[in-house]
Amino acid sequence: MSENNMASPMKVNNDSQGEIQNDTLVTCSQPASTITPQQSISNKRSLPDSPDNLPATLKQKTRQLRRRGNSMGDLTEIDNPKKAASIRKSVADRVLEALSSPEVLNTIIPILSKQISDTLEPIIEAEVKKCVAEEIQPLLQKLDCQSSIVETQKQQLIKQFIQLSSLQRTTQDQITSNNEREKEINFLYNRVALLENRLEIQEQYSRRTSLRFNNVAIPADRIQGAKIVHPVDTDSIILDICNNKLGLDIGIGDIGRSHVIGKLKQGRSQVIVRFISYRTRQLVYSNKKALKGDPNGTFITENLTHFRTNLVKQLATLKYNNKINACWTTDGRIFVKVNANSQKRIINNLDDISDLESDIQQLEERTNTNNSDGM
Known part of the structure; x- marks a missing residue:
């Protein structure tokens, strides 16, 4: 100043x-x-x-x-x-x-960029770290919680896997044991079936000298409700049929034992007879056709076992419905013919009857097809 x-x-x-x-x-x-x-x-x-x-x-x-x-x-x-x-x-x-000149811009821009970068970089870095920390921290906590849960479930799965492995081994052992038992059961089943078949054959063989006389007139007490009057002399009744109706010459010595079997129906019943010899029995059975047309409807059949009797009943139903031509028994064996020209077939069990019915059905289908083609 x-x-x-x-x-x-x-x-x-x-x-x-x-x-x-x-x-x-x-x-x-x-x-x-x-x-x-x-x-x-x-x-x-x-x-x-x-x-x-x-x-x-x-x-x-x-x-x-x-x-x-x-x-x-x-x-x-x-x-x-x-x-x-x-x-x-x-x-x-x-x-x-x-x-606006390029020289000034080329000079100023790098300087400004560096200054701005140096100024903003720490701020941006701090803000980014802050935002990342705010966003990541809950996720990290949640991840830790989930990791703990996963670890717990992993341990549980390991225990369950061990238990499952043990159960699998036990199950496999049981399967192996069951297979062995099944084989044993099948073996025993087949053996039982074989034994039953042998027993059936043996039982039927024991009846080789027996015959059944059906629809035989038996004395009855009408006052007591048509009950059989015991004792019944069935030997005399059978000798009368054999000698008088069949034309044979047999005596009481040819009959081992006879008795009524079954219930009385309309004064008639079955009489089972055991002959002394198979030859006498076969002689009587071979002449049974002489009773055809008998007034009492008497007829003779072999003394079959219960199993073979059921087989004969099924064949009788087929014959009644015209599915087969004939059926008969010889020495306890059952035979059948589908038609007059067909070969005879032996029936041993229910499977044989099933096969027979299947063959009959196929035969009927072929017959129907041929008839439709002919028309």
Whole structure:
């Protein structure tokens, strides 16, 4: 401040003439009058608006305004808002034009990028870490919880797997044991079936000398409800049938034992007879056709076992339905013929009857097909 105050008198003395002229140009729009140096010197203190009359600080501001006026135009334009805005716009355009040049951009952009990167990188890194921590921490806790659950379930699965393996081994052992038992059962079943068949054959063989006389008239007590009057002389009844109806000559010595079997129906019943010899039995059985048309309906059959009797009943049903031509028994064996020209077949069990029915069905289908083709 002191330096400016000390320099101001000197500048006033040296530049007084120029300043007076400039002040005249700035503050007055009238033509300047011709003033001699002596007059200017003598009159400069008398002007109230002279810069020399201003304080030192105001003098400096005035000089600055003069310098700006020399470079930017008339100082009066400063007080005009439109002119000032135009000046500012011109300066801004020049600055933008300078900044838009490739040289400036290539120089400024790397610097700005580095400054921005150095400034933002720690902030972004901190924010990212914060966000990641906020988002990941619950997930990590949940993951730890899930890991604990998975580990528990894993241990349970291991225990169950061990139990399952043990059960599988036990099951496999049971399967092996069951297979062995099944084989043993099948063996025993086949053996039982074989023994039953042998027993059946043996039982039927024991009846080789026996015959059954069916629909034989038996004395009955009608007063007591048509009950059999015991004892019944079945030997005499059988001898009468054999000698009188069959025309044979046999005596009481040919009969080992005879008795009534079954219930009495309409005064008739079955009589089972065991002959002394197979030859006598066969002689009587071979002449059974002589009883055909008997008034009492008497007929003779072999004394079959219960199993073979059921087989004969099924064949009798087939014959009644015209499925087979004939069936008969010889020495306990059962024979059947499907038609008059077919070969006889032996029936030993129920499977043989099933095969017979299947063959009959196929034969009927072929017959129907041939008949339809012939039409």
